[in-house]
Amino acid sequence: MNATTPDRREEFAAERWARFRPITDGKSYIESLRGRAVTVYLFGEKVEEPVDHPIIRPSINALADTYDLAVEDPELATAHSELIGAPVNRFLHIVGSPQDLVMKNRMQRRMGQRTGTCFQRCAGLDTISVLHSITYDIDRKHGTTYHQRYLDFMKQAQANNIIVGAGMTDPKGDRSKRPSEQADPDLFMHVSRRTERGLYVRGAKAHMTGGLNSHWICVMPTMNLGPADSDYAVVGMVPGDAEGLTYIYGRQSCDTRALEKGEIDKGNARFGGQETLVVFDDVFIPWEHVLMNGEYAFAQEMVARFTSYHRASYVCKTGLGDVMVGAAAAIAEYNGADQASHVKDKLVEMTHLNETIFSSAIASAHEAKPLESGIYMNDGMLANVCKHNVTRFPYEISRLAQDLAGGLMVTLPSEADFEHDVAGPILRKYFQGRANVPVEHRQRMLRLIENMTLGRNAVGYLTESLHGAGSPQAQRIQILRQMEVERKKGYAEELAGVGRNEERAG
Numbered sequence: 127m128n129a130t131t132p133d134r135r136e137e138f139a140a141e142r143w144a145r146f147r148p149i150t151d152g153k154s155y156i157e158s159l160r161g162r163a164v165t166v167y168l169f170g171e172k173v174e175e176p177v178d179h180p181i182i183r184p185s186i187n188a189l190a191d192t193y194d195l196a197v198e199d200p201e202l203a204t205a206h207s208e209l210i211g212a213p214v215n216r217f218l219h220i221v222g223s224p225q226d227l228v229m230k231n232r233m234q235r236r237m238g239q240r241t242g243t244c245f246q247r248c249a250g251l252d253t254i255s256v257l258h259s260i261t262y263d264i265d266r267k268h269g270t271t272y273h274q275r276y277l278d279f280m281k282q283a284q285a286n287n288i289i290v291g292a293g294m295t296d297p298k299g300d301r302s303k304r305p306s307e308q309a310d311p312d313l314f315m316h317v318s319r320r321t322e323r324g325l326y327v328r329g330a331k332a333h334m335t336g337g338l339n340s341h342w343i344c345v346m347p348t349m350n351l352g353p354a355d356s357d358y359a360v361v362g363m364v365p366g367d368a369e370g371l372t373y374i375y376g377r378q379s380c381d382t383r384a385l386e387k388g389e390i391d392k393g394n395a396r397f398g399g400q401e402t403l404v405v406f407d408d409v410f411i412p413w414e415h416v417l418m419n420g421e422y423a424f425a426q427e428m429v430a431r432f433t434s435y436h437r438a439s440y441v442c443k444t445g446l447g448d449v450m451v452g453a454a455a456a457i458a459e460y461n462g463a464d465q466a467s468h469v470k471d472k473l474v475e476m477t478h479l480n481e482t483i484f485s486s487a488i489a490s491a492h493e494a495k496p497l498e499s500g501i502y503m504n505d506g507m508l509a510n511v512c513k514h515n516v517t518r519f520p521y522e523i524s525r526l527a528q529d530l531a532g533g534l535m536v537t538l539p540s541e542a543d544f545e546h547d548v549a550g551p552i553l554r555k556y557f558q559g560r561a562n563v564p565v566e567h568r569q570r571m572l573r574l575i576e577n578m579t580l581g582r583n584a585v586g587y588l589t590e591s592l593h594g595a596g597s598p599q600a601q602r603i604q605i606l607r608q609m610e611v612e613r614k615k616g617y618a619e620e621l622a623g624v625g626r627n628e629e630r631a632g
């Protein structure tokens with residue numbers, strides 16, 4: 127390939143932005159995804175139009191709700207952008223103060239309450255945040271122009287009101303080996319070639335939340351890198367419909383219920399999460415959208431700062447926790463058990479756990495400090511504590527909700543049986559709880575708890591809480607790094623009258 131005969135994939139940034147129309151609300155967001163000619167596989171078949179697929183659509187609805195919240199509650203879900211001099215969706219806002227981070231966390235909790243699922247926009251927001259400071263820092267060290275490219279991208283992103291997905295996690299192959307040591311070089315994303323107009327990336331990003339529902343995907347390294355890994359040190363913005371991209375849809379527990387008639391057995395018929403394996407088969411990124419190109423020494427700091435933002439973003443699970451507390455209280459009432467003292471105590475326990483998560487996230491936001499680029503970053507220790515709480519507490523909250531729901535949550539016959547001429551009246555007779563509560567309310571509440579603790583949205587409430595933004599050990603490593611145990615020994619030695627151990631202090 128030479129400069130006079132560019133590959134037809136080699137499109138400049140301006141040409142790509144020209145294909146976008148500013149999105150105003152949830153409806154126009156859904157329309158923006160139509161007709162994109164993306165390559166998507168689900169259940170061994172190519173999906174013609176993902177927007178209309180019954181398994182995919184609930185995940186799109188959840189993202190659409192991030193636009194509708196901005197319309198309904200602009201104080202919570204929009205912010206003034208200095209970049210374009212106008213209000214923007216808070217999911218695209220560059221945080222300029224600790225209060226911005228506090229508002230972000232409140233918005234995330236609210237979105238969890240509204241959707242009861244992963245609404246898929248936090249990782250992209252946290253990517254935008256980390257790139258502000260990392261591009262600035264790389265430029266200062268290497269004299270590059272990444273920060274201006276980032277600002278130019280953000281102006282377009284805000285003006286067009288688009289969604290950015292975060293592609294950080296590589297498939298990683300053999301976990302004991304570094305990217306450049308893998309038997310197959312594609313197990314971590316890397317630059318496959320460079321041209322006058324830009325570079326090509328090859329590899330895949332795993333578990334990507336909302337990737338298929340995003341207008342742009344930011345690819346970035348997943349771990350610290352050494353000199354031998356420099357081709358793996360790449361950050362770039364890729365349009366979600368770029369040539370060379372293939373999405374392979376992840377299964378979720380009970381996902382085929384979305385194909386059934388009726389809505390009760392779905393538990394949460396309207397909203398769901400989404401994860402896909404996104405394969406990059408030599409995908410082009412023009413230089414204007416390349417934000418790291420071989421500066422491997424910045425990968426570790428980029429991951430650390432990303433996780434400071436992202437681990438506090440798991441505050442979203444407190445919104446889902448609010449739904450769980452509400453569902454447990456409602457089913458106890460429908461069952462006629464709500465006045466029992468142990469029931470009240472279990473609701474208190476659920477609330478205590480949920481608010482403990484919230485308090486670590488919100489404290490992390492209040493303790494934010496400015497970085498040299500001017501952006502604010504959460505307190506890292508408290509963000510890691512928040513995420514570590516999230517790896518545990520939703521499981522206990524779910525256990526308590528299942529306790530209060532009773533066994534019917536997993537033995538309830540199908541909606542079709544409730545509608546059957548013979549079986550239906552029998553089921554309604556024997557599954558009546560408190561006399562003044564319709565049996566259907568009981569059915570629906572049990573299905574919601576099933577959905578969030580065992581079904582499709584247990585992906586977002588439980589397993590994503592465990593592994594998303596890094597598995598529990600990743601937080602323990604950060605806590606170990608930041609816990610300043612020597613300083614704390616000093617406090618103890620001072621009080622105990624042991625005297626400072628100079629050898630250790632030195």
Ligand SMILES: Cc1cc2nc3c(=O)[nH]c(=O)nc-3n(C[C@H](O)[C@H](O)[C@H](O)COP(=O)(O)OP(=O)(O)OC[C@H]3O[C@@H](n4cnc5c(N)ncnc54)[C@H](O)[C@@H]3O)c2cc1C
Binds near residue numbers: 298595600
């Ligand atoms: C629902 C969901 C949504 C997600 N969304 C996104 C997203 O939007 N974007 C994105 O980039 N990523 C996303 N992720 C990925 C997430 O960040 C990873 O799942 C997480 O970092 C763990 O990586 P892994 O799944 O490859 O597990 P592994 O890395 O295989 O970890 C499994 C276990 O092995 C341990 N382990 C792994 N490597 C080592 C080692 N070298 N030494 C010792 N122990 C090791 C871990 O501590 C863990 O206990 C998502 C994940 C989930 C489950």
